[in-house]
Structures are given as C-alpha cells and as structure tokens.
Amino acid sequence: MSDAKSRMVARAAREIAPGMVVNLGIGLPTQVVNHLPADFPVCLHSENGLTGIGPTLPYDRADRNLIDAGGAYVSTIPGSAFFDSAVSFALVRSGRLDLTLLGAFEVAQNGDLANWKIPGKFSPGVGGAIELAHKARRVVVLTTHCDRKGNPKLLEACSLPLTARGRVARIYSDMAVVDVTPAGFALRELAEGVSLSALREATGAPILIPHADIPTF
Amino acid sequence: MSDAKSRMVARAAREIAPGMVVNLGIGLPTQVVNHLPADFPVCLHSENGLTGIGPTLPYDRADRNLIDAGGAYVSTIPGSAFFDSAVSFALVRSGRLDLTLLGAFEVAQNGDLANWKIPGKFSPGVGGAIELAHKARRVVVLTTHCDRKGNPKLLEACSLPLTARGRVARIYSDMAVVDVTPAGFALRELAEGVSLSALREATGAPILIPHADIPTF
C-alpha cells in the first residue's frame, strides 16, 4: 500500500469511537482494523453472519467454515457470535450498525453514493452494499480521490446507478477528509503534501474551504 | 373423565398418522397423547417453542423453564428442539403442521370454527388459535357434542366471532365422528349407545347419514 493510502486508512480508523458496531466494506475499508489499538472496544460485523471478527488467518491455520463477507479466512475473539443472514441484516436495517466504511465509484455533493454497478462493464450484483448504505447510522466512504484514470470520484452528481441517495456523511481519501454538508462538500483535513489547488483540480464539484488553518494527516 | 369422553379422546388419537407433526390444543385435545403407543413416530408441537413434547411432570420434578402452551410442566424426549415464538408460528403458517386438534364453542356445517370469544362474557384474546385454525394442513375439532347447558355446538352457522372460515374437516365428539363435506355434516361413526335420533336432536344442523352400517367407537 502506498504511503498516502496507508495514512488515509490510519486516519479513517479514528472515525471509530469506542463501543461502536462497525461494518468495514470489502477492500481498503477492511484494512482500517489494523490501525486500532489491541484493546480498543469495538464490535466488527460481517454480513455473512459474524460479530466480533478476529484477525485474518493464513491458509494453513484457517477454518474452512469461517470467512468474512469478502471471503477472507478470519478468526473469532472472546465474545464472537454466529447467526444467519436474516439476523445479520436485521442488525443492519434496524439501526444497530453505528458505522459503515464503504468503497465508492462516485460520491455526489448531496451524499449520493454509487458503488455497485458500471452498466455494460461491471454488474456483479448489489450484495449487501445497498442495505449498509441505506441503514447504517453513519455512512463513510474510504476511497482514492480519483479513479485509476485520474478522473475525480467526488462529483456534483453521480452518473452511475445509485446505491443510496444522500447517505454519505464523510469521505476519507488519499488527498483529504471531506464532509458532505447541506452546502455541499466541505474540506476538513488535507493529506500531507497536498495543495488546495491540487485538491480542487482532483475534485469534480465545488469544495468549501474553511477560513481557519486546515489540519493535515 | 367420563367414559364417553374417554372413548372420544381414544378415537381421536387414531386421527394421528405415523410421521405427522401435530399440535394438540389446550384442554381435551392434550389428552389424546395418552392414547398413542409408546414408540409411535410423531412430532408434537407446542406454540411456545417446542417440538418433541415429552410426558407431563409432577411439580416436584418439573423444570421451571419448560412448559407447554397450556402452562403444563412437560419434558423433552430424545430429539426435542426449542425455538422462539416467531419460528414456532413460521412452522404453523408455512404448512409444516400436518394436523391440529382444537376445542370449539361452535362449528358450522361449512367448516367455520368459533373457539376464542364470547362477546360480553369471555374475551381473553385469540392466542395462537387463529393461526392453527387457518394454516394447519388438517383441522379437526375435539369437543363434547353439546355445551354445558345442552345446546348443540354443531350448527348451520356460527353465531360467535369466527376463528377461521371453512377450515374444520372433522369433528370428534362424545356422540359421533362427523365430517364436514361440501354437502354439510356427514356422520361417519357413532359412539356406543348413541341413537341416530339422539344424535339428530343434539345437532343444530342437518346431518347426512350413510346407507351402510355405521361403525361405533
């Protein structure tokens, strides 16, 4: 992982408050767990029916029946629980999930999220993303600021099919921490070495800049 | 229990076929179990979350956490299972209950059943009766032929609030075994010592009498 990505993930880990129930989306969000202190009180949830996700295991120590929603062989910790898929999403939809960190193809300045389908190119199905994005108490996106071609992911409006409308509260990217506010995107923090002009250029929508000093991460 | 009641209960026990999942309503129906052979293959269901009901226990041997839906202290047998109330009625409503034997205030010749409410006198709530009567694959009534005042319970139409419309297939009473047919009540068997005229007098609707000999029980 690049240094910028690594710092972004470490910064996102501070989003997690003690006592929360948290679902970390497949990919980068899963890495957030590596930046939490060993005795940090948190409950990690996996859609396939697990609370209390323990460390990922190498193949030779893996339990063939114990994976997370991304297919990684994980482990339990004292107090882990297994349950069925209906109960798992009951937890998501009934407000018991304090936070989800998700990846994104596009995020709009009104909080719209597109992260599951690129018509004609990528349509593997929505999985659990739609319920996480609709019902987690707080939806936060963790993503590179631009896609692989350098196109901005933070936009005035999403062009791809939506996962959820107006649900994203904050974006952690390799360039900045950006909140979604009633007035649109608002810069909160800048990654070390990123200039305001570079950020503006990489962002596909207006971004409010605070008058005070901008913290870096 | 009077001899006639006892014979009625014994006769009703023969309604249960090997392999069935059966719910026995509170009161007389519960007694049916005493007339099954010790190794008879059947699964008894109790609404409060139990399959595989074992014998009723005296107070000094009872488990305070193990009752049937009527509040009797019961026991388990090898293969019993406990589950929650939602699962318990899922079983009832999804067609997994082969048979229920219920008590009745009134049964109509079209199979309507009233067994939960007497307006102004008795309205304790419907409990699980409505789902048993709507959804068991076969609904059979076990009841004295007349109420305590001698009024018939088998009627042309129910006067009391219904539990279910057109769901009763058969009635076992202390006087007769009566089927509900498209043409109305049809006599199948007579209790020993009961005359056809006594039966007709005690029945509040026409009753079809077979031309052949009528078996007794």
Next chain:
Amino acid sequence: MKLPDKTAALEDMIATIPDGATVLVGGFGVPGTPFALLQELARQGQRDLVVVKNDANEAGMGIDHLIANGQVRKLIVTHLGLNANAIAAMNAGAIEVEFCAQGILAERIRAGGAGLGAILTDIGLGTEMAQGKQQVEMAGRTMLVEPALRGDVALIHAASADPFGNLTYAATARNFNPVMAMAATRVIAETEVLVPLGGVAPDAVATPGAFVDHVVTLSALSQEYGIVRR
C-alpha cells in the same frame, strides 16, 4: 480489539425508562419473563406505559404489578386468559387492550427488529381480527398489512449472558425474548448467570450482543421465577 462491556446496575437501567414508554416484555407464562426488571419498574412507578407482551402473566406476578399500580395505559397482547385482574381492568376501561394473533405479534415485533415496515399476511382474513386493518392486493390475493412494532425499551430474561450481551435462553423461556431483543431502541437484559467474554460459544449465541444495550446480573431469583402450583 475487544468487545465492549455493557454490564450495568438494574436500578439505573430501569431509571432510564420514561413515562409513556413502549415496553416490550419477554416471556410466555412464567418462563422467560423478566420478573426482576418488572419488579423494579413497578417500584419506580413510571406511568402511561404501553406494554407489549404475549400474555398478562397471572394475578400478583410480572406485569400484573404494573397493571395493579395503574402504570399501564395500553396492553398489546395475544391473550389475558390467566389474569382475571387484567380482564377486569380491560372491562372497566382502565386499560386499553389490543389483541394480536400470537404468531403475528411475534412477526410484527420481528419486523420491527429487522428494520422492515410491515408484513403482509392472510391470517385473520374472514374474521373480526381483520377489522380496521389496511388491505393490499398482491398478485390477485388480498393481504392484511400488519405494521412492524418496536419498543422504546425491551426487557429480556436470559439464562446466561456475557458482558457484551450475547444471550442464551433456557428451554421454553426463549419464546418472545429473541425477537423483542432485536426490536427496541434500548434493550435491557437480565441474566441468571454472567459469564466472561468467550463463555458463550459463538455457535450457541441465541441473541447476538450487538442487539443488546445493557446486561444486569440477578443475584437471586425471586419466588415469581419458580414453579406455579395450580
């Protein structure tokens, strides 16, 4: 990481319940009824409560204390048959009573716990239980809309619990507890035994702790938990 500790004092947790709260109460008859939580609720005296429970217990037990104290504005139950006091209070108009079919009550609460709006069912069609209920045509069939039901608080009785709130139940004391434990803003579980984290095997958890807010350990079981000799 470790799982958060939710152990708390019974009195403090009951004190969080305001007047007017909707309270889900586990239990079917004696088994699974959280008598200790109910006794404290009766002692503290919160009023205007809406109580959702399978039954009204028996006279002198469980939610009958709340009814006797005049703390209950409305009961949502499946039957009151074993509690003459509750029937008298209903007939006198002292409490409002809403009757639900037993499995439909379980499903309405479960739907609340599952973040659904309602279930559609044909249970009750053709009977007075259908009166006043919204109907929907679906693929040519008429269905009743049975709205999801949630509580401000759920009072749960567990056989064992760990500090995170993973719960197990004993025998038929399970009944409404698992669905109610999913369906309230604040879930308070009393437990007969508190085990350390890891003391409930992950496969043996009946209610995952993520649904539970507070765990209170019972130091003793009152007489109400015992065998009822009739």
Next chain:
Amino acid sequence: MKLPDKTAALEDMIATIPDGATVLVGGFGVPGTPFALLQELARQGQRDLVVVKNDANEAGMGIDHLIANGQVRKLIVTHLGLNANAIAAMNAGAIEVEFCAQGILAERIRAGGAGLGAILTDIGLGTEMAQGKQQVEMAGRTMLVEPALRGDVALIHAASADPFGNLTYAATARNFNPVMAMAATRVIAETEVLVPLGGVAPDAVATPGAFVDHVVTLSALSQEYGIVRR
C-alpha cells in the same frame, strides 16, 4: 412417542427433484454450500432449474457445475462477483439473472418460510433496485412490496443432524441455510455428522427437524469443501 426417522440416500432424494424446479441452495461462498447434493444434481442433469442462492460460487465449484451443464434457466442471487462463468452466461443471455439485495433475499425467503405473503421495506427506494416493484403507501410512507419466496426443494448443508432432521451449522456456514430450510416444500439436508436422537441438545438446534424432510449423511467431504487458496 418417538420422533420419526428421515435418513435417506442422497441419490434417491436428488432424484425427487423434477425439471423446472425452484431450488434454494444454502451457502455464502464455500461455507454452508451443499456441494455433495449439487454434484449429484449436476450428475442427474435435471433441467430448466430456477436456482436461488446468495452467490454463484466460483468457477468449477457448487452451482457453477449446474450453470456449465446448461441446467439453470434462472438465477436469483445477490451477486456473481466471484464467478466469471456465471457473469459470461448472464451477459450471453444463456441464463436469466434476478439480483436481490442480500438481506432482502434473506427476508423474502424467510417470509416464505414463515407463511407470509410479503414484506414491506424501503430498501432500494431511490435506486434502480425499486424498478418494476409494487409500491404501497403505509402511514404516509412509501414501501416496496418484496414478495415471499419459496422453493420446491431446498438443499441444505449442516454440520450435524439427528435422524429427525434437527440441524446445527458451523461458524459462518450458517448464513442462508436456516431460512432456506424453512422455505421449501421438500427440504433435503446433507450433514457432515449424523448423531442419534438426543445427540443435538434441544437448546442447540439451529433448524428444528419439523422443517426438514430428508437427512443424508456425507461419508466424505470432497475437495470443494476445503480451503480456497487465491
């Protein structure tokens, strides 16, 4: 009384599945997928199947055999991301694919298993997932009608079973199995271990045997059940 014995031979039970059947298949990734039942279904070759499953397994595993054989008319799934063959078959129009949100698929199946007509939910509103779905106004809110889903057959993988069909599951192999085991006309459970009646403690039963029709014991686990090294 004793509980009925439902043990049976795997081949005979798969042979009861007709062409055109709707088949619910447990599993999320490898864990909980009934690979042995699927292998026999692939061998027997029933056609025009509607397969309901969380995912399409991976190429060369599980339901991919059915897809490769041309036995599948329609898939109802939440995603196909790990199976390029399935995506290719979908894009070529060889199979019809209906995508469901994961928890809504679980709830639709559970509703089928609970004898309900449908659930009402707001999940998907404002997205293309709502397209073509019946809407209902309920207490001023718009809800989508998500109809109950049942199978002619359910293929279930259990960790242990007794002859009556009381089932337990291991770790995250539970997933869709318990809801699917409630929601089919004929439920066939394969089990890694068959224990005698009483060998599953009543409190440890995850799927009560009353929902299960047939229990088949696996004499060995094929390679498909093992760890997948990527």
